[in-house]
Amino acid sequence: MFNVNEIRKQYPILNGVKMEGHDLVYFDSGATALKPQGVIDKVVEYYEEYSTNAHRGDYELSHRTDFEYEKVRKIVQKLINCKTDMEIVYTSGTTHSINLLAHGLKHSLKKGDVILISEFEHASNVLPWFRLKDEIGIEIEYVKLNENNELTVDLFKESIHDKVKLVCLAHISNVLGQCLDMKEIARITHEYEAIIAVDGAQSVPHIRIDVTDLDIDFLSFSAHKFGGPTGIGVLWGKYDLLDSLEAYNLGGGMNTRIECDTCYYLKQAPFKFEAGTPAIEATIGMGKAIEFIMEIGLDNIHDHIKKIRKHAIERIIKEIPEVIIYNKDSEGGPIAFNVTGYEGARSQDIGSALATYGIAVRTGEHCAKLLVNLLNTKGSIRASLYLYNTIEDMDKLVDALKDIVEKEKINKGDALSWLL
């Protein structure tokens, strides 16, 4: 059974750390999730007990490192239900995964080919494709969205055409939180013989993902968004497609032979993408983080977030008309909002005001700068939730917002001066 109070006990930062004199209320998990004790212990275990390089040594401690490090591929395989653990490339995170993919596909795309993205993508699913436009002359097009900035299957059908060779979309947007019907989108993409690459940075931590059932071609994600260490993530790809990508980093560990006449031979995927000494402790910690969320159950996590999110949305709509919510109907994930009069760059003032109540949110453009066109504002506030948030956290957020709005009314014309 999902017991949020028991879950919270596993997070040291939620047990004693104060912010501005208050118990921490953490609503910035979309940026990075808090780390449970098991993950912290696993990282420390590596440093304290077998701190050796991976795939390098022939002695007992290095064998233990190899075992712990490679075991994580099997854990990731279970998480996303791919066919083999050889389809899993360790990267430094989603950004690295998508850059690796963009570089890897360069030789198979040509001038005039179209890459289809959306205007709600994170910068890391925009800029690598923009660079390909500069380098080889591919075209970037955007999927049409409806009046609520949602991407429907019908609109996707209207947007795809024969010149589209690659579709790259966030499964769940990091600001608006819409979860796309990826199975249907993948099916349609394949009808056009195009490839579909999914940015799973926000979906892998929140919903059960089965890449075999979805029949997507690539998936990128970061461990730190579900409580793993920073600096580690995954690029998953269907094996033949993955193996056909060109490697970007060249160096130790990824080659089979090097000759003086400059000939060199590479290993096969996934190893050909993993040059140099990797983030070993982070990889091992990622394995622990995955085991932790799988044990709790991704369906349970998603249901819990949906429930507490709904509670906050209902209260905000009823009690604070000054708050503009951009995604009230979204199934889960972040609440994106502004306070009237404090839209755009001034959303930061509200973020700073919330911090004085011990509440951590993110403000600004959320690395999704094209969204400005859709939301018609240069900045917003994002309260992003995760499994450790409670109804009490949501009440603290709503009460603090009410308080801020009331104080602002009293101090009319002297905005947020009470903060100083």
Ligand SMILES: Cc1ncc(COP(=O)(O)O)c(C=O)c1O
């Ligand atoms: C949807 C989305 N894609 C990509 C990223 C980039 O992830 P990372 O910074 O871990 O590489 C993020 C991070 O916020 C994200 O939310």
